[in-house]
Amino acid sequence: MAMAATRPVLIEAGSRTGTRPRLGSVDLLRGLVMVVMALDHVRDFFGSSHLDATDLQHTTLALFLTRWITHFCAPVFVLLAGTGAFLAGARGKTTTELSRFLFTRGLWLIILEVTVVRFGWFFDFDYSRVVFQVIWAIGASMVFLSGLVFLPTAAITAVGVALIAGHNLLDGISPARFGAFGWLWCVLHVPRLPVIYPLVPWIGVMAAGYGLGPLLLRGAAERRRLLAILGVTLALAFVLLRTVNRYGDPSPWSVQANAAFTALSFLNVTKYPPSLLFLLMTLGPAVAALAAAERVSGALAQVFETYGRVPLFYYVLHLYVIHALAIGAAYLGHHDGRAFFTVGFAFPRDYGFGLPVMYLVWVAVVAMLYLPCRWFADVKQRRREAWLSYL
Secondary structure, rough: OOOOOEEEOOEEOHHHOOOOOOOOOHEEEEEEHHHHHHHHHHHHHHOOOOOOOOOOOOOOOOHHHHHHHHHHHHHHHHHHHHHHHHHHHHHHOOHHHHHHHHHHHHHHHHHHHHHHHHHHHHHHOOOOOOOOOOHHHHHHHHHHHHHHOOHHHHHHHHHHHHHHHHHHOOOOOOHHHHHHHHHHHHHOOOOOOOOOOOOOOOOHHHHHHHHHHHHHOOOHHHHHHHHHHHHHHHHHHHHHHHHOOOOOOOOOOOOOOOHHHHHHHHHHOOOOOOOHHHHHHHHHHHHHHHHHHHHEOOOOHHHHHHHHHHHHHHHHHHHHHHHHHHHHHHHOOOOOOHHHHHHOOOOOOOOOOOOHHHHHHHHHHHEEEEEHHHHHHHHHHOOOOHHHHOO
């Protein structure tokens, strides 16, 4: 990527047509994590379902890092969804209009999760079995944020920080303590099928993203300085708390057989639900990268921005493409393809490819998605129909 002068905060993406302005650095960072996200999902469909990439007793350095880098995707995506909500208000929506949009779009995302997205994951028409994953978490968090937006921005930020920083205090509480209402605790905090993404602290991440929004409206130099300071501070907080090894993650790190795997243990924090340390580890560098993204331009940056402008379209499309390619690979390899049409990833034990194949498939998938995403991004730029904002 070439270096260029700082782009303005709100880029007029199609000012001649009257379309609303977009924040280029947000689109760039979101597009980058979405490209990385595809790597994780290629690993899901093309790797062995019997090997946990973060199991230090059986993983390799390369496999662990392939999984670890994708940890940034969900937190950054949810954070920027909150930031996008703030910027939507900054572009002229009233609080009531913003609340209504967040509420209806949140419900729409939940519906998509249990229908279109679910089918993309499993290619199974038995809808009696559903799984609530990241799209559900984003949608439900938007519903909660639709109520929070009536509070001052500082209060919304405080709610987000409190949920992120304090939710690990609740780790010892079991759903059984709530009796017949134990399912509600699973929805909120304990990952248990069908809820893979409990809502706490994802609601907090989105609220914190909303609170990040005002920083993006500062002058360029001040904005970059504040984002860099905040990002580095969060990253250093991760290092400090993880070193102390007392709070912030239910799984403490430990000394391993060698220095490399001890470092992996240090980085091996909990995603389900995302611990405080998981979020500090991922959001700190991401916020700092948001400052740096303003200085990045060139053809590759435009590619990432294109993906970042149509995140839901990209997400749904990439699931179907990866799943279809995996079925083709299974049949070409004379594997039992029935496992690719059921809920779960119980693939045949003799199925699975090494990292070189996974990376090649990943690059191919991302390249295949570019033209459809560019087309849809152009459609959204040219047209003003309200329904397009839901896609």
